Amino acid sequence: MMAAGVRPLTDRPTWRALRRHYDEMRNVHLRTLFADDPKRGERYTAEAAGLYLDYAKHRVTDETIRLLLALAEESGLRPRIEAMFCGERINVTEGRAVLHTALRAPRSRSIVVDGEDVVPSTASSRRAPYGRSTLSISGGWSSGRRSRSGSSPSWRAPKSPRSGTTAPRTPSSDATGGSVWGPEA
Numbered sequence: 001m002m003a004a005g006v007r008p009l010t011d012r013p014t015w016r017a018l019r020r021h022y023d024e025m026r027n028v029h030l031r032t033l034f035a036d037d038p039k040r041g042e043r044y045t046a047e048a049a050g051l052y053l054d055y056a057k058h059r060v061t062d063e064t065i066r067l068l069l070a071l072a073e074e075s076g077l078r079p080r081i082e083a084m085f086c087g088e089r090i091n092v093t094e095g096r097a098v099l100h101t102a103l104r105a106p107r108s109r110s111i112v113v114d115g116e117d118v119v120p121s122t123a124s125s126r127r128a129p130y131g132r133s134t135l136s137i138s139g140g141w142s143s144g145r146r147s148r149s150g151s152s153p154s155w156r157a158p159k160s161p162r163s164g165t166t167a168p169r170t171p172s173s174d175a176t177g178g179s180v181w182g183p184e185a
Contacts, residue, residue: 006092014071021067025059033059087113 009015034040034056044056072078083090087097102111102118110117 012074014067014074018067018071021063028059030057087111
């Protein structure tokens with residue numbers, strides 16, 4: 001569902017320019033990009049808050065970044081980010097504020113939605129994963145479902161179909177040892 005008066009992303013001039021740029025860059029080899037810009041490995045990195053991002057090994061150029069920033073500007077990204085942190089109703093599909101900023105806000109911060117500071121009410125939501133992980137690690141949390149043998153399932157971690165390694169068990173995992181693998185798992 002699209003908010004009234006909002007032009008779809010793919011109909012915007014900057015998106016079309018970005019698409020043309022992609023068509024030009026899609027077959028450019030990284031060796032060529034590094035040969036043309038010996039400082040590429042230094043210029044296309046960023047580090048903040050303990051995270052290091054190296055995007056030099058992608059088909060990104062100064063033009064790519066210019067177009068992406070122009071698309072963000074054309075889309076009104078900065079005012080929308082500010083609206084999100086102010087608790088405005090920016091979730092157009094559900095007609096409500098997005099509250100994940102309140103979930104991550106320090107207790108000293110105030111985010112007011114419909115006249116109520118929602119930060120204190122998110123405290124229990126922030127603590128919930130710690131309680132579940134503590135119970136899971138100690139073996140005290142059970143889904144209550146029974147396995148085919150009739151016994152309660154153990155907390156053995158299922159094998160990840162992606163890597164073959166043992167994956168951490170999540171509440172979305174199937175209690176019989178199967179699992180739902182995807183972005184949420």
